[in-house]
Amino acid sequence: MNISILKMFFKALGINPNSFTSTDLLVRFLRFLPLLIEHFHLIELGQPNTGKSFISKMFPEKIEMVTALTLAKIFGNMNGKEGYISDKNYSILFDEITNLTQSDISSDLRSALKSYLNGDSFSRSEKDISYSTSCYFAGNTIDKTQTNLDTSPTFYKAGIFTNLPEFFTENAMIERLVWSPGWLLTKTDDSNLSSESTENYFKMVDKFFHENRCSENKDIKIPFTHNSRDCRKARKIITGFIVTLYNGQFSSDNIAELMEFSEFIIKLGYGKYSRFWDTHNGKKFLLNFLPLYLPKDSSINRVFFCEDRVLVVTKETPNKIYKIALNKYGIIENENEINSYTSNSNISKLIAPIEKYNNTSLILIQDFYEFLDLRLEFKDTKLTPIEAEINELKQKIDTLTNNQNNLIEWNSVLISKYNALVDFTLSIKTGLILPLPEKIFVNNNNNQDSNFTNFINSINSPNLNFKNHQLGHKNGEYRIMNFSHLIK
Structure with a gap:
């Protein structure tokens, strides 16, 4: 496993990776996958100041923040004008979704998003919408909910985020999105910042996106679910880590280790929390991160x-x-x-x-x-x-x-x-x-x-x-x- 590549991503953001737990690093790394994997659609809810929207500020040419929630702005208008979802954007960010109400998202937009997030193409004017742009939905948790989750993960369950618009809690959206546990993350402060210059790391990460963006590896078998959408999500998670941590070269053992983390993430969408290192392969996966915390x-x-x-x-x-x-x-x-x-x-x-x-x-x-x-x-x-x-x-x-x-x-x-x-x-x-x-x-x-x-x-x-x-x-x-x- 090439931990140095993973560290590079965080150093590009001016963060010292050694100052975060391994779970914190893995969950934060999920934010990069919409830029690395085609059609990787992520939703993350957590407390403020954990860096949910920071990537869009660092890589504005690859991830664009959505400021207008209309069908025309997101998918392009009927006259062929390009929308946020396009060839130029690797990903788009829907920020502060917990400030939205159901009425802020029109029924036509909800229908179009469901089709697009499922990987289906649909027509706008005379043009089929079949781009590979990823979507990243981010929002804040309610203080009381976050306080409970800070005490123990056993408070986590389906429907715990009551400030989400109903649209995101529909089964169709739960199955289409990768639910990242932003609520597990600690706030970023001065103790997490790196003293190294970010310029070279930023160029390296930007180049890495350009050279390694890809679709899911469809040869990966997912044994823990028969749900086709969940299988696709798990393959995308595993593919993203393979590309980053193993330079695309991997063994069956590597897949087995990554499988535990992907299963942990997939089950979160259904309100189920577990420690992925409670399994043998999960423990083996985390062994790779231990040198970050030990003397050189x-x-x-x-x-x-x-x-x-x-x-x-x-x-x-x-x-x-x-x-x-x-x-x-x-x-x-x-x-x-x-x-x-x-x-x-x-x-x-x-x-x-x-x-x-x-x-x-x-x-x-x-x-x-x-x-x-x-x-x-x-x-x-x-x-x-x-x-x-x-x-x-x-x-x-x-x-x-x-x-x-x-x-x-x-x-x-x-x-x-x-x-x-x-x-x-x-x-x-x-x-x-x-x-x-x-x-x-x-x-x-x-x-x-x-x-x-x-x-x-x-x-x-x-x-x-x-x-x-x-x-x-x-x-x-x-x-x-x-x-x-x-x-x-």
């Missing part, structure tokens, strides 16, 4: 997916774990954890030491304690059989080494106790009886078990009820590793 030239050693964050251990710092937010809910989790650790003395002593990385809530860095429940760890199946066997042997060697160290320690204790017992036995004969040696425990884990019991009692006293995948251990010591969702 880091080698990823272990990866743990935990709800809205991914936890990474590198080979360079095996005693630390990077807690990287995957979306804005992951950022909230990070903020909750750092605030609790720095301000709540009762719980901070039970937490593995934690701090912000690069002074941002996007990433935390925490002392790494081995998780009690290893099901949290993600094993990448990209490894060849030989590589997988080598890794397995390394893990067995590590286990044997630990067992050997424990055996040496136990043997040392055993010899010491045996010598003490011999001395005690001899002292009986001399009449100078020595103190009775301490009992030798058969179970050498007694001390560790005692530590674990004491730790569990400590963390459960406030009725927090932690589970194994939230706890870690190291050298007989236990610490809380994940806890933000329990903090109110």
Whole structure:
């Protein structure tokens, strides 16, 4: 995957891509697809200041903002005068659609848009309208709705955007448009801006549009739906990412990874939200973005997916774990954890030491304690059989080494106790009886078990009820590793 091409798009807008979560980057990148893929029709609703209309200002020669909602202005008049949808425009932007009412969109225009968005041609005067211009519809969410969505994505459902004109909520329009979750995005501020000059990046992106604009790859099979319109939308999403991230060269694994993200987007149109990285292929897809958030030239050693964050251990710092937010809910989790650790003395002593990385809530860095429940760890199946066997042997060697160290320690204790017992036995004969040696425990884990019991009692006293995948251990010591969702 060529992440540098993806970064180029954001740098052309004057944005530092490393300052956004991977979900934020992917959703924001969807805005470029109407310029890259023919007939890619997108609708996005989100809060102001997230950059919905900024692309049209940066590329006015390729994406034109619609200022007049009439059939003649959009599709051309009966005398053959060209409209917004034409050969010259890669895309057009319908901005502030949430300020419209149903009556602002005439029935003739609604009918024409439905035909056009479906990919059908129709006649205006003596000319058939069969252009490849894409349409991008953008609007703002209501504050109350956005506040609920900022709290949890579980608030998302069909019909949640009550300020949309009825036209956009019709089944025909839901099926024709790609519904981008602009409500997932964080507002852009000074911390997101890049210090690099945008001029060269802008020229590179402009050239990229010119050389790579294309139609959907019809050879891509969509297994998660039989709806023909949804299949076309999914193919267009995947095609856009293939062209950008894989230079048009791709494997079946690449398609499988992109399929999870496209399914996530398609289902949003029907009011269904899910984490696309809850699947194996979704996790594999996100692995490609992790270098954006780690120190330069880091080698990823272990990866743990935990709800809205991914936890990474590198080979360079095996005693630390990077807690990287995957979306804005992951950022909230990070903020909750750092605030609790720095301000709540009762719980901070039970937490593995934690701090912000690069002074941002996007990433935390925490002392790494081995998780009690290893099901949290993600094993990448990209490894060849030989590589997988080598890794397995390394893990067995590590286990044997630990067992050997424990055996040496136990043997040392055993010899010491045996010598003490011999001395005690001899002292009986001399009449100078020595103190009775301490009992030798058969179970050498007694001390560790005692530590674990004491730790569990400590963390459960406030009725927090932690589970194994939230706890870690190291050298007989236990610490809380994940806890933000329990903090109110």
